[in-house]
Amino acid sequence: MIAITPATVLRRRSDVRYRRIEGEAVVLRQSAAEVLVLNEVGASVLDLADGERSVGEWIDTLREEYEGDSATLARDVLAFASELAEAGLLEPVAARNEP
Amino acid sequence: MSFGGGFLHHPDLFPARRAGEPWGDRAVALDVAGGPYLLSGLAATQEEALRHRFGALCGPAEGGGTVSQVFRAPAGDFRPIDTRGWEYTLDLDPTPDALRVAGLHLMARLSWTPALAGALWTPETAGEEWTPVCENYLRLLTAYRLLELRGALLHSAGVTDGEAAWLLLGRSGAGKTTASRLCLAGGGTVLSDDLNAVLFADGGAARLRKLPFTGDLGERAGGPESVPLRAVLRLAQGTEEGLRPLSPAAALASLVAAAPFVNRDPFRREALLAVLERLARAVPAWEVTFAREGRLWAILRSISIPRADP
Numbered sequence: 443m444i445a446i447t448p449a450t451v452l453r454r455r456s457d458v459r460y461r462r463i464e465g466e467a468v469v470l471r472q473s474a475a476e477v478l479v480l481n482e483v484g485a486s487v488l489d490l491a492d493g494e495r496s497v498g499e500w501i502d503t504l505r506e507e508y509e510g511d512s513a514t515l516a517r518d519v520l521a522f523a524s525e526l527a528e529a530g531l532l533e534p535v536a537a538r539n540e541p
Numbered sequence: 542m543s544f545g546g547g548f549l550h551h552p553d554l555f556p557a558r559r560a561g562e563p564w565g566d567r568a569v570a571l572d573v574a575g576g577p578y579l580l581s582g583l584a585a586t587q588e589e590a591l592r593h594r595f596g597a598l599c600g601p602a603e604g605g606g607t608v609s610q611v612f613r614a615p616a617g618d619f620r621p622i623d624t625r626g627w628e629y630t631l632d633l634d635p636t637p638d639a640l641r642v643a644g645l646h647l648m649a650r651l652s653w654t655p656a657l658a659g660a661l662w663t664p665e666t667a668g669e670e671w672t673p674v675c676e677n678y679l680r681l682l683t684a685y686r687l688l689e690l691r692g693a694l695l696h697s698a699g700v701t702d703g704e705a706a707w708l709l710l711g712r713s714g715a716g717k718t719t720a721s722r723l724c725l726a727g728g729g730t731v732l733s734d735d736l737n738a739v740l741f742a743d744g745g746a747a748r749l750r751k752l753p754f755t756g757d758l759g760e761r762a763g764g765p766e767s768v769p770l771r772a773v774l775r776l777a778q779g780t781e782e783g784l785r786p787l788s789p790a791a792a793l794a795s796l797v798a799a800a801p802f803v804n805r806d807p808f809r810r811e812a813l814l815a816v817l818e819r820l821a822r823a824v825p826a827w828e829v830t831f832a833r834e835g836r837l838w839a840i841l842r843s844i845s846i847p848r849a850d851p
Contacts, residue, residue, distance in 0.1 A: 457807065461814050463821065466790030468814075470797060472807045477794040 444527045444534060446497060446520055452532040453493030460488055469531060478529070483508070487522050493535045497523050544634040545643035548620055555641055559650055559660035561612030568602035571595055571679070574738035574750035575686035577606035578679065587611065590668040591675065595753055607657055607686050609678075614662035619646050631681060635806040642681060647674045651682065657689055680736060680754055684802040688809060692740035692750075693816050696799045698758075699732035699749050700724040700841070706749035706768035707841045708737060709829075710795045711776035720776055720837055721758045727838025732768075734758040736801075739770065739820060746770075747824050772844045773826040782835050784844070785828045792826030793817055 446452075454460075457472035460480075467485035469478040480488065486507065490500040500523075501516045508515060526532045545552030563582030569591050570577040579602050580591070592599045622645060634641040642649040648662040661678045665671040684694040698709040698717040709720050721734040732749065735756035742748050747770040775787060775795050787795070796817040797804055803813050827844070831837040 459810055459814065461793065461818055463790045463793055463818060464788060466788055468790050468793045468797065470804075470810065470814075472810075477797045479788075479790050479794045 444524065446524045446527065448496060448498030448501065448516075448520070450497050450523070451493060451495070451535040452491045452497065452523060452527060453535050454488060454491050455531060455533050458488075458531050460485075462489075471530060478531075483518065484522055484526070487519065487526065488531070491523075491526075491532050544641065545632055545648075547632060548622070548643040548645065549648070550618055550620060552643065554618075555643070555648060556612075556650065556660070556662060559610060559652060559658065561610075561614075561660070561662060564611055564613055564666060570600045570602045570604075570606060572598045572600055573679070573683060574740065574752055575607070575683055575690055575692065577604070578682060578686070579606040579608045580611060580675075581608070582611040584666045586666045586668070587671050587675070590672050593668065594672050594676070598753055607659070607682065609659035609661060609682065611675075612660060612662045614648060614664050616646075616664035618648075619664065631677065631802070633802065633805055635808050637808050640685070640806065642678075644677055645674070646670065647678060649678050649681070651685055657682075657686055676754065681802050683736075683738070683752065683754075684800070685809070687738055687740065688803050688812055688816065690740060691816050691819075692738060693796070693800055693813070693820070694752075694802075695737055695739060695796065696735070696801050697737050698734040699737035699751070700729045700838075701732060701749070701768045702729055702842065704768070705771035706732065707771055707844075708739070708749060708773045708824075709776055710773065710799045712798075715776045716778050716831070717776065718757050719778075719833060720831060723831065723833075723835065723837040724841065725758065727836075729838055729841075731758045740767075741819070741823075745823070747820055770824050772841070773820070773824050774829045774841070775826070777828055777830045778832070779830040780832055782831055782837070782840060783829075784840060785830075787826040787828055789818075789821040789826070793821040795826075796821060 460467045460469040465482040467480040501519050565584035567583040567588040568581040570579050632643040639652040651659045663674050665674050687694050698721045718734045721731045732751040733755045736754040738750035748767045749770045750767045
């Protein structure tokens with residue numbers, strides 16, 4: 443289990459390929475046979491997982507794009523990041539010190 | 542297990558080049574989607590078996606095409622395999638400019654120099670053993686050739702009323718053959734219940750091309766050559782028959798999962814995604830729920846022709 447906090451920095455694994463199509467994303471991994479479809483937020487999370495920005499920065503970016511409750515969005519993004527890491531699509535780069 | 546170890550005693554001795562001792566001096570050209578495919582170096586028994594299997598699709602090996610040479614391989618190079626209850630999957634080793642393949646009584650190499658060309662090494666010359674070896678090789682070759690032509694080979698059932706075609710997708714056991722039988726009973730024609738080819742016409746419209754690679758149903762030699770593709774359908778079995786629209790992303794995911802061989806090749810995956818994304822955008826996609834004794838054919842034919850964008 444990978445613990446994801448706002449300070450965690452994640453990147454897409456090198457064998458992950460994805461294609462955005464009408465808001466959703468189709469994701470493939472070389473080392474696994476399955477093909478995943480992610481919704482718009484999931485697709486945005488994949489876009490943001492560049493190994494540079496922290497999960498907290500993703501949340502800030504997504505707040506500007508999506509309406510709705512800010513705390514809910516943060517909780518959803520953390521959960522999503524954790525799921526994608528568990529699925530082997532994202533991997534941690536480094537943990538920054540919490541402010 | 543490293544590449545080839547499941548099929549070969551000495552995978553480290555896999556042929557490094559498209560070279561070897563041909564079985565004979567016979568050759569055949571196969572007129573299959575993406576072809577012609579020229580097979581040379583055949584023994585007389587191999588040529589006869591191919592002519593028996595593919596019938597009118599076999600022609601004289603003249604002119605251009607995708608070239609493959611067939612070479613001898615000692616039977617002792619291959620591991621004995623108990624195939625009872627066994628699911629056969631070719632072992633692939635892709636690289637940027639070549640693909641090595643190991644399988645039941647076959648080794649093969651595809652290479653891009655830059656044109657696609659192939660080689661097949663096998664110990665088999667007689668019909669019952671040789672034909673499946675060659676057909677498995679041809680399925681693989683066709684998948685890569687179609688991708689080169691910006692098309693795709695799809696594990697699917699293809700059905701048509703002669704004017705439009707429907708592509709039915711689903712994992713093994715999803716009901717492709719059952720669905721094909723329902724369409725056949727309703728008056729449709731089954732192109733194949735196993736593998737079909739999709740290519741884009743000059744005007745950009747997707748067309749379904751018949752292939753001789755059939756399962757239980759399908760016309761190996763007859764039937765229409767190419768039909769406009771009206772819809773892509775993901776199969777679901779149930780009692781509440783009907784259609785549910787699929788998003789282009791969901792359609793793309795189903796198409797990628799249905800693209801054998803090339804969807805396991807990281808060096809051609811971007812090309813595959815591009816082709817299938819084009820298809821997912823061009824052709825409407827639905828999930829169709831059907832019952833075993835139901836009215837699937839009528840449901841498919843109820844799908845209207847999409848209105849062209851102005």
